[in-house]
Amino acid sequence: MSSIPALLRDRIAATPDAEAYRVPTDDGWESLSWREVGERVRGLALGLAALGAGPGRRVSILCSTRLEWILTDLAVLATGAATTTIYPSNTAAEAAFVITDSGSTIVVAENDEQVAKLRSVREELPGVTRVIVVDGSAGDDEWVVPLDSVTGEGDYDAMVDAITEDDLATLIYTSGTTGRPKGVELTHDNWLYAADAVRQLGLISPADLHFLWLPLSHSFGKLLEVVMIGIGVPTAIDGRLDKIADNLGVVRPTIMAAAPRIFEKIHNTVVASMRREGGAKLRIFEWARRTGIRVSRARQRGASLPLTTRAEYALADRLVFAKLRERFGGRVRYFISGAAPLNTDIAEFFDAAGLTILEGYGLTESSAGSFLNRPDAPRFGTVGPPLPGTEVRIADDGEILIGGRGVMRGYHGLPEETAAALEDGWLRTGDIGELDEAGRLRITDRKKELIKTSGGKYVAPTHLEGSIKAACPYVSHVFVHGDRRNYVTALVTLDMDVVAPWAAAESLPADAEALREHPRMREEIQKAVDQVNADQASYATVKKFAILAEDFTVETGELTASLKIRRKIVEERHGKTLDGFYDG
Structure with missing residues (x-):
């Protein structure tokens, strides 16, 4: 071809005559x-x-x-x-x-x-x-x-x-x-290689229905786009973000790819609604989640489940998880996540619900697809083994190097930048990672985004950010700061779609400006920060945080189109607040 x-x-x-697009x-x-x-x-x-x-x-x-x-x-x-x-x-x-x-x-x-x-x-x-x-x-x-x-x-x-x-x-x-x-x-050839590599995995067939909003x-x-043409998979297309939830219920796809922010928002909406319900419903939900995550972790280890656990999980599925699957049309075989790191807690929650998220990894420079977890052996916290034909090496400093037909021709009109990115045919990803015993890649952080405190300690900000978001359903984005500072701090934004019903139920202010300084709101964020800090070395703990009145968005320039934080823009825009953490 x-x-x-x-x-x-x-x-x-x-x-x-087969269906191509809907x-x-x-x-x-x-x-x-x-x-x-x-x-x-x-x-x-x-x-x-x-x-x-x-x-x-x-x-x-x-x-x-x-x-x-x-x-x-x-x-x-x-x-x-x-x-x-x-x-x-x-x-x-x-x-x-x-x-x-x-x-x-x-x-x-x-x-x-x-x-x-x-x-x-x-x-x-x-x-x-x-x-x-x-x-x-x-x-x-x-x-x-x-x-x-x-x-x-x-x-x-x-x-x-x-x-x-x-x-x-x-x-x-x-x-x-x-x-x-x-x-x-x-x-x-870059695209044809990547599409054929996905085809070789046998994860998708013409019997699937793909929902595309990315x-x-x-x-x-x-x-x-190219994968679905090669395999002959029908695709339902609607790029409107506010229609995703409605479309899933109507289209009833079997496969959907998304950035982690979408899964975070779904998770947080579910958790917050259960907290508002309280009482027996909340207790059943929390029990089901614990049971499901226990089963998910056993599956990841390849361990067999005791009969009692199977019975408990069947009950949890009937009471909680089946209803969640129905929200997505009831036919999803798995989701695919890429473009940014997916928090392990959120991945395990979806897996517990029978909505496994296969996290993958790739760069624009490697035609997007280089690694992908497999449905039969997912390991959350990794992005899986390489796709067929993709090669990987870990440099002495931990940087991930990628080789193979998916690697770009170069940067347009930038020969020096191309030479710096492509070393002996290997793409320097700028990401730090390691391979496990099964050849699955675990990404620890971006090389350029690692924070080095004034004490000389390295901190991975995206790990902390994802953990705090998973720990509190009311959080939309977290920006961890501390490069060349003596301790780590954070900016937090609120997901008002999730916060507003909670605030109304708690008789709290309805607008973000008043809510962000309210002791009750700060208490919720502090609990999440404390929970995450408990698992960190002292130098990596978040010592102070501020809640912002406005969320980070693509339109304001603080997020990329793939919903990743533009760190320099955030630092410039909120420099006064960040500097204030270290005054005195």
């Missing part, structure tokens, strides 16, 4: 077959070619997760051009940087709002010849054309046949938690 469009063509030939409509959901997808991609590809897309060119997509994103991506690739991905949450200046740095000549924008963003920086985009709008009006501006008008004629198959596996397929700009984004060059601008979402 030489390219993603060739992969799609083979899929259409093999199962033309999309929301005003009346419910409607499906497209692989044949119908092929027809739409063909027409759009020929239209894009007529507008100048082709070998050596780039087309940017500025759009949320929806069917048109995938159709446009496949059409761009079919012309021989490469897709440049832009998060719809990016500012006009950020979008302009990606467009100009990548050399994109066409931009596909989702709606009038995104078009307005581009118009505001039009003088900075001299190389852009056309903006194609998915939902919106072109107006009188010839620079903008509607997507449904993009058609053309020509030899589609000849275009596809001309693409080679080494051709550039995608430019994805790293989110830049610590610096300026870099364009990661991924070839057709940003397709992120490498994780893009990998899932």
Whole structure:
């Protein structure tokens, strides 16, 4: 197989009438077959070619997760051009940087709002010849054309046949938690390798139904796109975050991938609602959770369960866990988690409920998929063994090095940065980790994010952050601080969706500004901090914390699109509060 469009063509030939995608409509959901997808991609590809897309060119997509994103991506690739991905949450200046740095000549924008963003920086985009709008009006501006008008004629198959596996397929700009984004060059072969490696595991079949909400601008979402084409798995697509819970109950998928924040929020919502119920319901829930986690840990060890434990678990399942599974449609075989570390306590809770989360690991620079836990032998706290064909080494300083066909071609236009990241063909991940006796990778922290206190002790902030979030259902995000300081501190934000019902039941203030300083709220956070501190060395304990009135969000720039904290932005924005921890 030489390219993603060739992969799609083979899929259409093999199962033309099978369901490919399912999309929301005003009346419910409607499906497209692989044949119908092929027809739409063909027409759009020929239209894009007529507008100048082709070998050596780039087309940017500025759009949320929806069917048109995938159709446009496949059409761009079919012309021989490469897709440049832009998060719809990016500012006009950020979008302009990606467009100009990548050399994109066409931009596909989702709606009038995104078009307005581009118009505001039009003088900075001299190389852009056309903006194609998915939902919106072109107006009188010839620079903008509607997507449904993009058609053309020509030899589609000849275009596809001309693409080679080494051709550039995608430019994805790293989110830049610590610096300026870099364009990661991924070839057709990079994606085809990663997708085939997942296929070899036999975890997914055409009988599955995949629910996709992840940003397709992120490498994780893009990998899932290619995986499902290769295997022929139908995908229900809806990128609206506020619709995830409703969609799961209606679509009833068997597989869904998500960032850890989604699982944290589900966990915290369930725990908080049980705490509000109190009494017998809370006692039953806590008993069921303890029983389920005992069973989960036994499964991880490969230990057999006593008959009494099996009977207890069957009762816990009937009283608690079966109801939780029903919230997700009742058919989920497993979830997949990536993009950031998943807390072990939360992973074990979901596993206890029969909703196993397979945590994986990869970088944009390694085509997103490099490691994945297996359903038959998950070990929570690890990201599993490498995918078939991926090689791993641990450097002398603990840094994880990855080799294999999934590793990027390089950073766009940055030869020095490319040489620094790729050492003798090995990708330097910037993450610190270790391999267990079964070859499963455990990540301890990011090399650049390790805190070194003024006493010379190293502290892993993301471990502490995840543990505190798991210990208190009212917490949305935690930012642990202390580099070159004499002790560790933290900023905490509240998940008001979870906090508000609790606050109302406790007759506490309803707004975050008043609530954050309330002794009752601080007491709840302090209990979680104390619980986590009890398992830490003294130098790694959180000595002080502040509750912020506003949550970290993608829109405010404190989170990346994959919901990871942008540490430098948070430090700059809340520097006064952080400095205050160490005054006097």
